[in-house]
Amino acid sequence: MVLVKGIFNQPNQLTYKGFAPKIVQAFKKSKWRDNMDSEQKQEQTRVDRVVEQIKTEQVHIEDLYAKAQQETKNVEKNYSQNAKVNMIEADDRIETAAEIQQQKGLVARTIENEAILNRQITALKELEKSPYFGRIDIKGQDESSSEPLYIGISSFADQNGNFLVYDWRAPISNIYYNGTLGKVSYDTPAGHMTTELVKKRQFVINDAKIVHMFDINETVGDELLQAALGEQNDEYMRNIVSTIQKEQNDIIRDTTSDLLVVQGVAGSGKTSAILQRIAYLLYHSRASLNADEIVLFSPNRLYSRYISDVLPSLGERNMRQLTLAEFFSRRFEGLSVESLFDRYENNPKLALQEQALQDWQESAECIHAIQEYVEQLSVADLKFNDINHKGEAFFAKEEIAAIFASFPTSISLPNRFVKTKNELIRRLQKRTLQEIKKDWVQERINQIGDEQYHNIVGRRHFKSYDEENRFIGSAIVKQSFQIIDDAIYNNYFIDAYQQYQDFWQWTKTPEGIHEETWNNKINNFVQNLEFHKLNLTDAAPLLMLRDLIVGSGVNRKFQYVFVDEMQDYSIAQMMYLKHAFPKAKFTLLGDSEQSLFKDVTAPQELLDHLEDALQVHKANLITLNRSYRSTAPITKFAAALLPDGDQIQAFSRDGAKPLVIESQPENFSSNLIQLCQTELDQNGSVAILTKNQTESIAVEKLLHKKFHTHLLNDGDLSLPKGLVILPIYLAKGLEFDSVIVYNTSDVNYHNTKWRGTLYTMASRAMHQLSMISNGPMSRLILDLNSDLFEEKELPKKSLKQN
Numbered sequence: 142m143v144l145v146k147g148i149f150n151q152p153n154q155l156t157y158k159g160f161a162p163k164i165v166q167a168f169k170k171s172k173w174r175d176n177m178d179s180e181q182k183q184e185q186t187r188v189d190r191v192v193e194q195i196k197t198e199q200v201h202i203e204d205l206y207a208k209a210q211q212e213t214k215n216v217e218k219n220y221s222q223n224a225k226v227n228m229i230e231a232d233d234r235i236e237t238a239a240e241i242q243q244q245k246g247l248v249a250r251t252i253e254n255e256a257i258l259n260r261q262i263t264a265l266k267e268l269e270k271s272p273y274f275g276r277i278d279i280k281g282q283d284e285s286s287s288e289p290l291y292i293g294i295s296s297f298a299d300q301n302g303n304f305l306v307y308d309w310r311a312p313i314s315n316i317y318y319n320g321t322l323g324k325v326s327y328d329t330p331a332g333h334m335t336t337e338l339v340k341k342r343q344f345v346i347n348d349a350k351i352v353h354m355f356d357i358n359e360t361v362g363d364e365l366l367q368a369a370l371g372e373q374n375d376e377y378m379r380n381i382v383s384t385i386q387k388e389q390n391d392i393i394r395d396t397t398s399d400l401l402v403v404q405g406v407a408g409s410g411k412t413s414a415i416l417q418r419i420a421y422l423l424y425h426s427r428a429s430l431n432a433d434e435i436v437l438f439s440p441n442r443l444y445s446r447y448i449s450d451v452l453p454s455l456g457e458r459n460m461r462q463l464t465l466a467e468f469f470s471r472r473f474e475g476l477s478v479e480s481l482f483d484r485y486e487n488n489p490k491l492a493l494q495e496q497a498l499q500d501w502q503e504s505a506e507c508i509h510a511i512q513e514y515v516e517q518l519s520v521a522d523l524k525f526n527d528i529n530h531k532g533e534a535f536f537a538k539e540e541i542a543a544i545f546a547s548f549p550t551s552i553s554l555p556n557r558f559v560k561t562k563n564e565l566i567r568r569l570q571k572r573t574l575q576e577i578k579k580d581w582v583q584e585r586i587n588q589i590g591d592e593q594y595h596n597i598v599g600r601r602h603f604k605s606y607d608e609e610n611r612f613i614g615s616a617i618v619k620q621s622f623q624i625i626d627d628a629i630y631n632n633y634f635i636d637a638y639q640q641y642q643d644f645w646q647w648t649k650t651p652e653g654i655h656e657e658t659w660n661n662k663i664n665n666f667v668q669n670l671e672f673h674k675l676n677l678t679d680a681a682p683l684l685m686l687r688d689l690i691v692g693s694g695v696n697r698k699f700q701y702v703f704v705d706e707m708q709d710y711s712i713a714q715m716m717y718l719k720h721a722f723p724k725a726k727f728t729l730l731g732d733s734e735q736s737l738f739k740d741v742t743a744p745q746e747l748l749d750h751l752e753d754a755l756q757v758h759k760a761n762l763i764t765l766n767r768s769y770r771s772t773a774p775i776t777k778f779a780a781a782l783l784p785d786g787d788q789i790q791a792f793s794r795d796g797a798k799p800l801v802i803e804s805q806p807e808n809f810s811s812n813l814i815q816l817c818q819t820e821l822d823q824n825g826s827v828a829i830l831t832k833n834q835t836e837s838i839a840v841e842k843l844l845h846k847k848f849h850t851h852l853l854n855d856g857d858l859s860l861p862k863g864l865v866i867l868p869i870y871l872a873k874g875l876e877f878d879s880v881i882v883y884n885t886s887d888v889n890y891h892n893t894k895w896r897g898t899l900y901t902m903a904s905r906a907m908h909q910l911s912m913i914s915n916g917p918m919s920r921l922i923l924d925l926n927s928d929l930f931e932e933k934e935l936p937k938k939s940l941k942q943n
């Protein structure tokens with residue numbers, strides 16, 4: 142047992158969920174019992190004192206906040222007055238513009254100031270309820286006594302600058318998470334420090350009252366974790382700062398790796414770890430990193446919403462969040478890019494040849510082939526498009542090619558492309574000036590209505606009729622030529638799709654892929670284009686090709702990229718992300734066993750592939766094998782579904798064994814209804830997980846008259862309480878109090894390739910798991926050791942009642 146010493150003030154009241162009665166008994170008799178009252182009293186006195194100071198500080202900050210709000214109002218008022226004046230004369234305009242700029246800066250600063258104070262108030266309110274969760278007593282080498290330090294969600298100092306609470310992210314706090322009693326070390330900006338850890342204590346403080354106190358020796362005691370995990374599922378994920386485990390702490394505090402790969406079993410805290418990692422990074426690089434420079438690729442929008450509260454609860458702003466489908470859609474305007482879910486729903490089975498081709502397209506070799514192709518391109522190979530205006534070529538492709546060819550080949554392809562763009566813009570400006578003199582423009586000027594005149598002219602004064610005529614003419618032509626300007630700006634004068642086809646003709650058919658499969662692929666690509674569709678497998682290579690030619694698509698602003706559920710990404714997609722965010726450090730998390738689309742890859746092999754493909758200097762692999770989400774019986778059951786599941790360690794939390802219910806077709810509906818009712822009676826959130834959307838729709842039809850059901854789909858943004866029905870791919874990253882896996886019949890889950898899917902479904906359950914089949918149960922389940930589950934025959938009587 143990790144517990145060294147426990148101190149309870151009121152042992153009889155130890156009803157806190159998750160605390161074993163054995164522990165309570167042990168401490169009732171414990172020899173430290175005599176000290177308990179006085180120690181906890183002392184700690185409570187300190188809590189009271191700190192809370193008093195927090196309250197005083199809160200009053201002070203609230204006062205500053207009120208003043209800041211007033212200041213923002215004043216500055217904004219000033220700004221809008223300044224913005225109105227002096228727009229008539231050119232000189233005045235320049236002066237006003239400068240003033241407005243200055244005022245804008247002022248507004249932004251006061252708003253920022255207000256936001257900082259607001260965040261401080263929120264943090265203080267949290268601290269007031271629970272000022273800290275940990276205490277470490279450390280003793281320097283030459284010191285005779287130890288010094289206690291208290292650790293909480295944010296730091297708090299008294300008026301003399303003495304820290305009453307240390308932020309959990311402060312260098313010294315690392316000892317709390319990492320150190321066992323004895324000699325410990327920690328890193329500070331000033332270097333590596335060593336000290337002696339003489340005491341480590343955990344607190345549960347609710348509403349400024351100490352509910353529990355433990356003295357522990359190891360990272361963070363199981364007791365507190367038990368309590369945290371025993372609670373019911375929330376609509377939003379919670380932060381885990383008071384119970385971070387050692388391996389999770391390694392992920393959170395890694396600041397040196399360019400590529401951090403985390404392979405963690407289901408429920409091992411990968412998502413939690415990255416969110417606390419983001420909070421940690423924001424704290425440590427406060428001056429040089431802000432939340433807008435971090436992007437998290439999430440599996441779906443439900444997940445995005447589910448995790449959206451963690452960073453704010455730690456006093457930080459959320460990072461940007463995107464799904465891969467959203468990212469691609471933004472880059473292919475006008476095309477509908479297949480999502481992972483479309484692929485899963487529509488095309489689960491590929492013939493061997495098609496699979497081989499898809500594997501190639503998703504590999505590093507495909508991206509390398511694209512790079513080689515682009516390097517050898519000559520002007521003659523480039524597929525230029527005419528830029529059209531009113532059905533005619535405004536810039537013919539021959540003219541564009543000639544401009545391009547006029548730049549020396551010593552200049553890189555993307556640079557020649559940019560120069561071509563600039564030349565086209567120059568030519569467009571010249572033609573704009575010529576166009577003004579044309580009859581159609583003069584006619585339009587003569588017909589111009591009052592409203593349009595005012596829109597164009599505003600409050601300007603002209604010295605002559607000619608000047609006014611030129612001004613209005615230029616506005617009319619610019620409006621008409623806008624489409625050309627856009628085409629140049631968006632690189633529409635290169636036909637990336639034709640170029641991509643050319644790449645397919647140029648590149649050698651990879652080994653093992655038949656010529657026919659290859660040609661079919663090209664035809665299929667062209668056909669899809671006609672319907673404005675693009676296969677997901679084509680997205681990364683096509684974007685890479687386009688970006689390498691035109692030199693676009695790169696965002697150097699982002700410093701960190703996080704990818705959750707990385708097992709659902711291809712290496713080609715990862716390479717594209719690295720290309721798109723060249724300055725970013727990458728943290729990739731996943732569980733290859735939860736892959737719905739691919740085979741399992743060993744963690745080290747995956748890291749080697751990624752290290753190679755992403756060309757990073759410092760790569761680090763961390764594996765997490767302990768699963769926290771589910772009770773031990775559920776984790777053991779889920780692990781047994783996998784051929785190599787024995788590496789998964791269950792966290793010791795008791796619970797009922799998973800239920801396995803085989804129903805005859807005639808009883809299936811009533812059994813399912815009965816099961817739902819039982820689960821709803823006992824749990825806040827119950828999810829029926831299906832293989833796909835079609836099944837989900839069928840379940841909803843069956844149940845909606847009996848229950849208030851929520852059928853979830855790709856577009857849903859929030860996770861309601863009660864009974865939800867969703868396909869497994871939408872449940873990625875989520876968890877529910879109770880999970881019912883729908884129709885685990887042998888017909889539905891016959892093949893061993895479904896093991897990963899069943900594992901993913903089972904591992905979504907926190908407290909209760911049921912598998913219900915229509916007809917004979919899947920062998921994948923029945924073949925498990927029968928100790929792992931409880932087979933349940935639902936009583937006929939109650940079935941009739943339903």
Ligand SMILES: Nc1ncnc2c1ncn2[C@@H]1O[C@H](COP(=O)(O)OP(=O)(O)OP(=O)(O)O)[C@@H](O)[C@H]1O
Nearest residue numbers: 381384385386407408409410411412413769770874
């Ligand atoms: N150290 C911890 N303290 C308290 N709770 C934890 C801790 N680690 C994980 N958990 C809890 O365990 C559950 C699973 O965590 P999380 O979702 O981060 O795991 P995951 O590895 O991303 O899971 P999956 O891959 O299955 O989606 C969450 O409820 C989380 O709050």
